[in-house]
Amino acid sequence: MTEQVKELQRTYQKPTDEAKRTTSSIVQSPLLEILNRGSENAKTGSELEDILGWSKGAARREVARLRKLGVLVCASNQGYYTPKTLAEAKHYSQRFRKRINETKKAHRAFKQFDDA
Numbered sequence: 001m002t003e004q005v006k007e008l009q010r011t012y013q014k015p016t017d018e019a020k021r022t023t024s025s026i027v028q029s030p031l032l033e034i035l036n037r038g039s040e041n042a043k044t045g046s047e048l049e050d051i052l053g054w055s056k057g058a059a060r061r062e063v064a065r066l067r068k069l070g071v072l073v074c075a076s077n078q079g080y081y082t083p084k085t086l087a088e089a090k091h092y093s094q095r096f097r098k099r100i101n102e103t104k105k106a107h108r109a110f111k112q113f114d115d116a
Contacts, residue, residue, distance in 0.1 A: 027069050031062045035073065035082050042079035 034051055035043060045056035052059070063073050063080060074081050074092040083089035 027066065027071055029062060029066060029071075031059065031066065031073075031080075032071070032082075035080055037082050038084035039074065039076055039078065039081055039088060042074075042076055042081040044079035047079065 030052055031048070034048070043051070045059055048054060048059040049056055054062070059080070063075070066073050072083055072089055072092075074083055074088070076092075083092060
């Protein structure tokens with residue numbers, strides 16, 4: 001269990017920005033400074049582009065980098081956000097796992113080309 005999940009478990013009933021501040025002090029990223037906690041506060045790629053002056057692709061690459069470092073960054077049709085509650089983190093994890101499984105299924109059709 002990661003430290004960020006433990007922190008969410010400790011604070012999910014009374015959400016604060018403490019987990020975000022702790023994470024951002026360990027991992028430096030302008031993106032973390034503007035991402036709000038909770039899906040209701042998601043920032044779209046266009047909003048990130050306007051605020052940070054980045055392209056949408058740059059924002060996606062930064063999200064991927066942060067995730068590789070263990071930072072919980074969620075995405076929805078409404079945009080990017082950090083989870084506010086443990087339930088929100090679990091919900092995103094389940095959606096993410098479903099997307100991974102769907103991608104694996106789609107990849108099976110291309111396996112024939114792996115050793116070609």
